[in-house]
Amino acid sequence: QVQLVESGGGLVQPxxxxxxxxxxxxxxxxxxxxxxxxxxxxxxxxxxxxxxxxGSPVYADSPKGRFTIxxxxxxxxxxxxxxxxxxxxxxxxxxNLKIRAREYWGKGTLVTVSS
Numbered sequence: 001q002v003q004l005v006e007s008g009g010g011l012v013q014p015x016x017x018x019x020x021x022x023x024x025x026x027x028x029x030x031x032x033x034x035x036x037x038x039x040x041x042x043x044x045x046x047x048x049x050x051x052x053x054x055g056s057p058v059y060a061d062s063p064k065g066r067f068t069i070x071x072x073x074x075x076x077x078x079x080x081x082x083x084x085x086x087x088x089x090x091x092x093x094x095x096n097l098k099i100r101a102r103e104y105w106g107k108g109t110l111v112t113v114s115s
Contacts, residue, residue: 002026002104004095009109012085016113020080022095022106032099034071034078038111040091048093051078062088085113 008020022034035050049059049069057069068081078095090113095106 002028002097002099004097004104004106006093006095006106006109009093009111011112011114012082013115014086014113016085018082018085018111020082020093020109020111022078022080024076024078024095024097024104028076028097028099030099032097035096035098036069036078036080037094037096038089038091039094039108040088043091045094049080050096082111085111087113089113 003025004022006020006022008018012018031053033050033052036048037045038048039045047060048063049057049067051057051069051071059067066084069078071078090111092108092110094108097104
């Protein structure tokens with residue numbers, strides 16, 4: 001089993017920055033991908049960014065150029081640095097981990113972009 005715990009969400013003004021963290025624990029070894037997804041009210045969950053074990057990132061179009069995903073394999077932790085946030089970035093951000101043909105989700109952390 002794998003457990004994911006997100007942190008770092010909160011209220012931020014438009015144009016501001018926020019850093020999310022996701023710490024994974026449990027049966028984690030070998031190659032695994034980590035990612036961030038978000039879900040706004042009334043909308044489906046969508047990919048924000050994901051990163052391979054080797055550190056190669058993939059971004060959705062909306063956050064590209066503003067968000068940076070990274071990971072520390074020694075700490076089993078992924079990060080999402082959010083810069084120049086916009087109101088449309090508001091939502092619950094979920095951490096995702098894919099390993100050995102299974103995937104796991106965290107409980108989410110709320111990000112609210114508002115003045």
